Amino acid sequence: MISDPTAFERYRNTATEKTSLPRLIVGTAIVILFWVAITLVVVLGGTYLAIIWHLLPGDPRGPLPGFLASPIGILTALTSFAGIWLGLWLAMRFVHGEPLTALFGASRRVSWPGFLKGLIAVLITSALSEVLLYCLQPEIARGTISLSTWLLFLVPIMALALLQTSSEEMLFRGYLLRGLAKRFESPYVWALLPTLLFTSLHWSPASSLAINACVLASIAAFALLLTLVVYVTGNLGAAFGAHLGNNLTGFLLISHQESYNSFALFNAKPLEGPDWTTTDAVIIAAIGIVCTLLTILLLLHPRSPLKVTADLRDAAPVN
DSSP states (O other): OOOOOHHHHHHHTTSOTTOOHHHHHHHHHHHHHHHHHHHHHHHHHHHHHHHHTTOOOOOTTOHHHHHHHSHHHHHHHHHTTHHHHHHHHHIIIIISOOOGGGGTBTTSSOOHHHHHHHHHHHHHHHHHHHHHHHHHOOOEEEOSSOHHHHHHHHHHHHHHHHHHHHHHHIIIIIIIHHHHHHHOOOHHHHTHHHHHHHHHTTOOTTSOHHHHHHHHHHHHHHHHHHHHHHHHHSBSHHHHHHHHHHHHIIIIIEEOOGGGOTTOSEEEOOTTSTTOOHHHHHHHHHHHHHHHHHHHHHHHOTTOTTOOOOOOOOOOOOO
16 A cells, blocks of 8 residues: 555655755754744733733633633634744745745645545544544533534634644644655654654643553554655645544544633543543553554555545646
């Protein structure tokens, strides 16, 4: 299913000689700087405005955690991922001398058929995952959001979720993966290093060690899936769609996190809760990994109607 490296070799080789390890480090630092700066501006600024406009109910955790857990806080936090896009544009333009679109694929265009297939495949396996998690812990309650409000925010949430997920794919499966692959032949460098960095960002201090371990194992498996589809297609389109499908399920349908459940129609038992056992954690990890493997089959099996294809188009002209 993954024996032909042609598409990835084309993608890897689009990086110029300016994609050196020191320049990658400088570029990554620029991205992180702008990501952190814009996050601080929008989150702290949003919290301040919410306080002076009396938009926050009393929250024992304090104004900042209360704001971030509120609907407007979630929307604000998602806008902070624009900092990654801005940082990547600056890094590509001024550090590497390339257009930002070079990260999309060798054709410099997003594969929209791949995007749609990735989205559908993950929505299918996410539904299966939720059924299995329900069998493990059937504590699901209707969320506080009304259906009319949910429909009102449906498009904005989808747009902001796309902003978040696409920025992460551009950084971890685009900028870092492509840049490292240009300099290192071993996938233990260009595949595993971005995967480990991406996975580590999902550590939750509010969760137990066992739950953190299970969640990180599931996320690492999903990150490797995203890397695999980039390798097969030489394009970020399918990874964009798959990542979006995964996050939309949690944002809009069934939330497993108290801090991100304002727009979900249903709330499951939060993973931050103290009542999960080690056995529960192992089962949760197994569910995540199995559903990731099923997603791989849907996207890569030759007979699957959702099989992604290599992006072998010529590069789009640079404007």
